[in-house]
Amino acid sequence: MMPVLIFLPAAVAAVLLLARVPDRAALLAWLGTSLATVGISVGLWAAYLAGARKGADGFAFEVKVPWIPGVGSSFHVGVDGLSLPLLALTAVVFTACAVYSLRQGQRPRSYAALFLALQTTSLGLFAALDLIVFFVFFDLSIVGMYFIIAGWGHGPGRRRSALLFFLYTFVGSLALLLGFIGLYVASDPHTFDIVALAAHPPLTGPGPAGPLVLAAIALGLAIKTPTVPFHTWLPPAHTDAPAAGSAVLAGILLKMGTFGFVRIAMPLLPEQWRAYAWVFIGVGVASVLYGALVALAQHNFKRLVAFTSVNHMGYILLALGAAGLLGDDKAREVAVSGAMVQMVSHGLITAALFLLAGVLLDRGGSYDMNRYGGLAAVAPRFAAVTAVAAFASLGLPGFSGFIAEFQILAGSLGPATPAAAVAALGIVLTAALMLWALHRLFLGAPRSQLATTVTDLRPRELWAIVPLLAGSVLIGLYPQSLLDVITPAAHTLITMVGR
Amino acid sequence: MHADPAAFTPELILLAGAVAALLTGAFVPRRRQWTAQLIAAAALAGSLAATGTIGAPGDTVYAGSYTLDGATLAARLIVPAAALLTLALAARRTRGDAREAEFAVLVLLASAGTILLAGSSDLLLLAVAYLLASIPLYALAGWGRDRRGAEGALKIYLLGVLAGILLLLGVAILYGLAGSTNYTELAAQLPHAPPAALGAGLVAVLAGLLFKAGAVPVHFWVPDAVQGATVGAGAFLTTIPKIGALLALYRLVLTMPGDGVNWRLLLAIIAAASMTLGNLAAFRQNSPTRLLAYSTISQVGYLLMAIVVAGTAARPAPLAALVLYLAAYAAANLGAFAVVAAQPHRATLADYRGLARAHPALVAVLVVCLLALVGTPPTGVFTGKLTVFSTAWDGGFAWLVVIAAINTVASLYYYLRWIAPAFTPATPTPTAEDGRAGAAEPAAGQPVRKGSTRRAPLRALTHPAHWVTASAVIAGLAALLLGPAADIVMTMAPGAQP
Numbered sequence: 001m002m003p004v005l006i007f008l009p010a011a012v013a014a015v016l017l018l019a020r021v022p023d024r025a026a027l028l029a030w031l032g033t034s035l036a037t038v039g040i041s042v043g044l045w046a047a048y049l050a051g052a053r054k055g056a057d058g059f060a061f062e063v064k065v066p067w068i069p070g071v072g073s074s075f076h077v078g079v080d081g082l083s084l085p086l087l088a089l090t091a092v093v094f095t096a097c098a099v100y101s102l103r104q105g106q107r108p109r110s111y112a113a114l115f116l117a118l119q120t121t122s123l124g125l126f127a128a129l130d131l132i133v134f135f136v137f138f139d140l141s142i143v144g145m146y147f148i149i150a151g152w153g154h155g156p157g158r159r160r161s162a163l164l165f166f167l168y169t170f171v172g173s174l175a176l177l178l179g180f181i182g183l184y185v186a187s188d189p190h191t192f193d194i195v196a197l198a199a200h201p202p203l204t205g206p207g208p209a210g211p212l213v214l215a216a217i218a219l220g221l222a223i224k225t226p227t228v229p230f231h232t233w234l235p236p237a238h239t240d241a242p243a244a245g246s247a248v249l250a251g252i253l254l255k256m257g258t259f260g261f262v263r264i265a266m267p268l269l270p271e272q273w274r275a276y277a278w279v280f281i282g283v284g285v286a287s288v289l290y291g292a293l294v295a296l297a298q299h300n301f302k303r304l305v306a307f308t309s310v311n312h313m314g315y316i317l318l319a320l321g322a323a324g325l326l327g328d329d330k331a332r333e334v335a336v337s338g339a340m341v342q343m344v345s346h347g348l349i350t351a352a353l354f355l356l357a358g359v360l361l362d363r364g365g366s367y368d369m370n371r372y373g374g375l376a377a378v379a380p381r382f383a384a385v386t387a388v389a390a391f392a393s394l395g396l397p398g399f400s401g402f403i404a405e406f407q408i409l410a411g412s413l414g415p416a417t418p419a420a421a422v423a424a425l426g427i428v429l430t431a432a433l434m435l436w437a438l439h440r441l442f443l444g445a446p447r448s449q450l451a452t453t454v455t456d457l458r459p460r461e462l463w464a465i466v467p468l469l470a471g472s473v474l475i476g477l478y479p480q481s482l483l484d485v486i487t488p489a490a491h492t493l494i495t496m497v498g499r
Numbered sequence: 500m501h502a503d504p505a506a507f508t509p510e511l512i513l514l515a516g517a518v519a520a521l522l523t524g525a526f527v528p529r530r531r532q533w534t535a536q537l538i539a540a541a542a543l544a545g546s547l548a549a550t551g552t553i554g555a556p557g558d559t560v561y562a563g564s565y566t567l568d569g570a571t572l573a574a575r576l577i578v579p580a581a582a583l584l585t586l587a588l589a590a591r592r593t594r595g596d597a598r599e600a601e602f603a604v605l606v607l608l609a610s611a612g613t614i615l616l617a618g619s620s621d622l623l624l625l626a627v628a629y630l631l632a633s634i635p636l637y638a639l640a641g642w643g644r645d646r647r648g649a650e651g652a653l654k655i656y657l658l659g660v661l662a663g664i665l666l667l668l669g670v671a672i673l674y675g676l677a678g679s680t681n682y683t684e685l686a687a688q689l690p691h692a693p694p695a696a697l698g699a700g701l702v703a704v705l706a707g708l709l710f711k712a713g714a715v716p717v718h719f720w721v722p723d724a725v726q727g728a729t730v731g732a733g734a735f736l737t738t739i740p741k742i743g744a745l746l747a748l749y750r751l752v753l754t755m756p757g758d759g760v761n762w763r764l765l766l767a768i769i770a771a772a773s774m775t776l777g778n779l780a781a782f783r784q785n786s787p788t789r790l791l792a793y794s795t796i797s798q799v800g801y802l803l804m805a806i807v808v809a810g811t812a813a814r815p816a817p818l819a820a821l822v823l824y825l826a827a828y829a830a831a832n833l834g835a836f837a838v839v840a841a842q843p844h845r846a847t848l849a850d851y852r853g854l855a856r857a858h859p860a861l862v863a864v865l866v867v868c869l870l871a872l873v874g875t876p877p878t879g880v881f882t883g884k885l886t887v888f889s890t891a892w893d894g895g896f897a898w899l900v901v902i903a904a905i906n907t908v909a910s911l912y913y914y915l916r917w918i919a920p921a922f923t924p925a926t927p928t929p930t931a932e933d934g935r936a937g938a939a940e941p942a943a944g945q946p947v948r949k950g951s952t953r954r955a956p957l958r959a960l961t962h963p964a965h966w967v968t969a970s971a972v973i974a975g976l977a978a979l980l981l982g983p984a985a986d987i988v989m990t991m992a993p994g995a996q997p
Binding site: 185 | 814815816819870875876877881882885886888889892893897900901904905907908911912915919922983985986989990
């Protein structure tokens, strides 16, 4: 099943590129493929809960095909409680983007093909159980996103933003590759297999190699995540990317960074993770506060959402760092499962917010919140949906963000008390900035001619955005649906880190 | 098995093909000079076929002077295949030219010399093969007979002769030290040699081989010769001589003693310098061929990394990594040159504006090949870089791997400088120009249209522009597929493992 799930979008993309499919059919093919991946994900989820096909090493639906035996790399994929939620998230967010883009006018065939290819790289990365397979998809996601920003972005600076994005994240991917080679060289027998490396972590004992390899891997993942101070590529990339591109970039591609921490950095370098846990906690708290403060200063709605991503990713790093501090196992487990819920929650909510930002640009031609005002009167549905998304983002109870941030703070409070206390300030800041943004956009009198031109959400946009928010509400009201899958995996992870 | 002419069948076929093409070129009228090209192509294909039947027995012939192992097998497969692509991608320029046959002859002779160079396990044969592989290159560089071509040819000739003399000097020194030119004897005797003399001999031989590979510090011929030569000749110069030179270098360093002369460090420094200087110089280039010329200098740096750890127990096997990288690089580099050859009116990177609209297939090849040269997965060069980096690190050269990774990031910038304009809509003026050029050569780069008349496919087959496009697509596919199929290439070479 896994190869089908991963490569179905790429196969459709290849057909779209090679055959001269009509534009409309191409967009429908994209939507159909995305829906198919949602269906497969649901099937996987049900089968996983039923305990189907679970191997001895804890992974279900494993596939392992020799690729380059001379290098000790195989095409090895599988599903566990950490990857399953992200696979499902990928399918859902890409489907939302497909619905949103049904009226894509500019070169729709290549647009659909690029997104489908990007979906393959995302699904493949989350399922990867081999470092090289992980790296291949990691790098290809950069290439795909580069073409989306450079080709379909808006604004005069889009080529520059795309180039900055490519160069910056490429630096990260090369650092990651160096770290992977370091792991390979240190392992005996030499292998790139994540499961084998996790079973017998290389680089144990003193020496500079372990910390250096962790530093290389962490640098690569931190750039992708992104955390302070490696976040500077993110705002321009988001500002110039098309709405669906931003939704995928923030909703899925950022998760590749945080997922890398739980899949690779923590289980493969447990000793070093414990030794340097405070570094990750510090970077996490800095990202939480810095992201929120800079977001507070934005007039540009899309940049504001982009900086809240830095803030939200900071919580994940805080939780994962706290999981490296030995102490109460239950608290660490809660922190890790909070981090995983945050990945899913942020993916849903931020994707919705970016699509809403796209609607704003589509109607008014500007992201500048100061030029709108009073939109609630002319576009009530737009106002209501944006308000729901904003409340979800600031972590109101009843939404997934609350479950995530509550778990993260509750789990980190024990092991890392001061850090968790400082990070809690971020929640206040996020609430303030989201409310202020809503205020500027929707309330008061129209502040320019622009505000009167805004029309309400169309059904296509509603169908794209509302299901994302519904997912957030589902997790918020019934967290067990997600935690049933995540908690056992979180337990395994902290056991591995504790070795 | 000491004397066995049959062991040389692939090389002999190339030689016979060269003679036949030369005679044909001399006797057929100009408009039928293409028959010489056809003979050359047949010879290259025949050589490949002969290699397929011989395989790699793993022994030596003629008193140990020529080794039939995995490395030779790799050269015998990669070189003719790359030469075939070169003939196709040069077709648009060579077809109908007064010296069309000469181009084919020079390609065949240089290919034969390159394979001999890769297989030599005797210093004298190495020297002969060096000359056979080099002299056709001088003529090839100046084949276009224009001012820039003459300048480039002069540069490669002067530097080539100097490097050749050094190589001969080095051969003489090593012979003096070991009392033999045979590699087996060298390996046995050189540990007893005085390190200073050994170092001098090694450096002198290195000068010759590094010249052919186009590595720092004997790289000065590359940019001028490649830019001055015709596109096809430039593609040949940057691709094929490397294969022979690096495989010969690999063989040679295996004879060096482990202590006394720290040749590993020397080669590591040359590798680092080559990748860095090539990259820095490529940054500001505006001509695609000149950019590719500097890119080839930096790529030699990565290739040398495998030779730095030759003969160690590093995993993956250094030779397998070297062969994989060579094959993948040849495909990606030839693909990029084929795109240049298909669009001769685009002289600068900025001229590539609008290519995506006009020629989607070519732009796809360009993107695949340039990203492959960067080392983006899943292309062949990615797997090449992965294996080369891994083996160098495992052999104890982690610092070199870090430098190589930094250089890889830097290289992305200039390759993207070429990709980005290709996706920019053409400005009005270039569009008009493009249109005119298109009108002059209506089939340029266009996919083969299934004919409205019965003879259309035949006409399409004989149109040189189609050969260029086809070579671009084949090279692009090879550059892409060598990644997933890396294992096939890597298992080809283990025979040469000590």
